[in-house]
Amino acid sequence: MEARPDIQVVDSQSAALWKTLRRALTGFTARTLLQGAITIWAVMTFTFILIRQMPSNPVQIEAERIVREEQLSYDEAYSRAAALFDFNPDQPIIEQYVEYLGRLVRLDLGQSITSAGTPVLDQILQYLPWTVFSVGLGLLISFTIGIFVGMAMAYWRGGILDNVVTAIASILFGIPNYIIALLIILILGVQLGLIDIANALGRVDPTLEPGFTPEYILSILQHALLPVFTYVAATVGGWILTMKSSTIATLGEEYVTAAHARGLSQWRVLTAYVGRNAMLPLVTRLAISIGFVVGGSVIIEDIYRYRGLGKFLVTAIVARDYTSMQGVFLVIAISVVFANILADVLYGALDPRVRVGGKER
């Protein structure tokens, strides 16, 4: 069989990519993982101390609620609240810390304080997928739009498309995401009546049975529409503008002129030479952004009553549910650290000029 040269080229390219990826991984693995573990531990300890320094504690908050609602005396309410929760506010913080650390080693995040008997891990796993789904989808859509539109704008720069999209992108980039969310509800929903807001809030129609039924999936998509649209609108401007300037910089490179001079087709130059190189800095940023997907957007989830991890975190903070807060912060810290490692590795693998390992030449 006659080997086709272009396929071979692609094969050897991907093989080389894998080789670099593997080398980058093994060269660093130990050191990077250790560093990551230390960072996660530091964040965990920091937040552990911090959240216990906040005024009031879960028992007091619950006692105040009981006083408000049942007109008991504070002491009575306090003893009732204390009996309700498996948490002793008078225990020294260092003891709590050692206890927590001991459980953490066994991958046990403990029980939620305010809803006693529910493991924090279960709670997080219940909220996490919704946030990852909505924020992650928004991130992917806006990244994809940003790459293509930004490249097109750089290619036809100075044209109508460039001017119009630059203006729109600057406006979107300039406005905070919760303002966009409020404007969507106020203008599209209330003033123009284009969207049925009441039906779009929350994360799913509560009357439907969960399951892989078409109605249920449709309901999920319908309820995720507004948050995802908001995430896209709030971030797409930044991606477009970054991609545009990155592409313009790449278009001026000498290897692009050389590729044109060799008579390569316009399309091939644009995809294989310009696009890939212009995307480099954006891929790193994407990897870093993935880390923050987990934290979600606290305010957006609050506005749309989308019960994701961000909303859960705020509820935990208000109720001073130490263990739940701790768990969420831990999960976020882990994902951020891993996303940063991913960004480093990706960058090293994609751009041979930067070897993260620094060993090989």
Add this chain to the structure above:
Amino acid sequence: MDLQSVASPTGFVIGALCGLVPLIIGIRRRTFGPGLLGFLACLFSGFACNVLGGLPMIVLAVAVVISYTYTDRDDPFLSRATIEEVDFEETFGAMITRRLATLGRSIRVGLRALVRNKAGFLGFLGLAFFFMLTIFGPMVIPYDGEPHYYDRRQEGAITLFQGPSAEFPLGLDWQGRDILSHIVHGGRALIVTAVEAGVLTSVIAVILGAIAALVGGLPDRLMNAVANFILTIPQFPLLVVLAGLISFKDRFFLALLLAVLDWPTLMRAVRAQVLSLRERDYVEAAYALDLGLPHIVLREVLPQMISYIVISTIFSIRGAMYAIVGLVFLGMVPFTEPDWGVMIFMGRSQGALFSASAASMLLSPVLAVALFQLSLVLFTRSLEEVFNPRLRAGL
């Protein structure tokens, strides 16, 4: 320093007095136009910020006025003086005049660059609008803080909310108060806190970045570790937790808190810049000429970074405003009226989100915040041209 002051009649008098200086200099140097402009500029800034605005503006206005007619006798390209006429021992007065003229020329170049970029100029106009609104607005529109009950309720209305009308251009809020007055009075504390936070961020970042780059060793590693650490924690949730810890009696603490969470990005950039600039030929040349550390830092290194630092400050201001309004929006900080963020929070909790007649209560502060932030972002375009001569030369 009281940044919270508003325009006052005494400020008008102070501004007029300050304005006399550039006016008289302008008349004596036969440049009436710039002199008059200088007078107006002093009048305006004195009016807006009393002595604090009037006195610095004297210097700037005089510099611009002088720069129109000044020729440097030592400059072989500008002066027609022969070598015998040049006095190489410069007197103090001559030095001040020369410095002022240089300053004035760069101000004029900067202003021209400011106007040239259309988007940037639009942003500048937007910021100027909000500046005028919060400084001069209170003189025209008194604060309507007391709740109204029945005196303003319309026939048959269930709530006190009202849409825009001739008497109240932006309508009434849930307590029947004039929304326009809240917009006019509610921006100042927010803007001042955000600006404080942005400036503090840059100050911390530049100082730490310079130390990390110039000292190196342990301080460098320590600061990098701290920066990494802060960048790992998600900012907003952390802020929500920290908000429970600090006192908000003084908004300055909030600004400080925001700055403490925001410095790492700029600090890394400054560190990298200083490290690379230190090795440049012209900096080495300045060292070799023994020009002294102040000269090297201020004249050789800083101009390279100033564009980046200023723009980063603007983005920090934007981020700070995002965070402050967000905190108030979630009801996580005790708040004081009037404030745009509080208007959004109250509007939402009083059900203005889903009622068409009450939309103005939410829409007004939302648009105010959005337009202010948009102006900030657009303004950076002009700033890029003002501080980056390479961009200017390209046009």
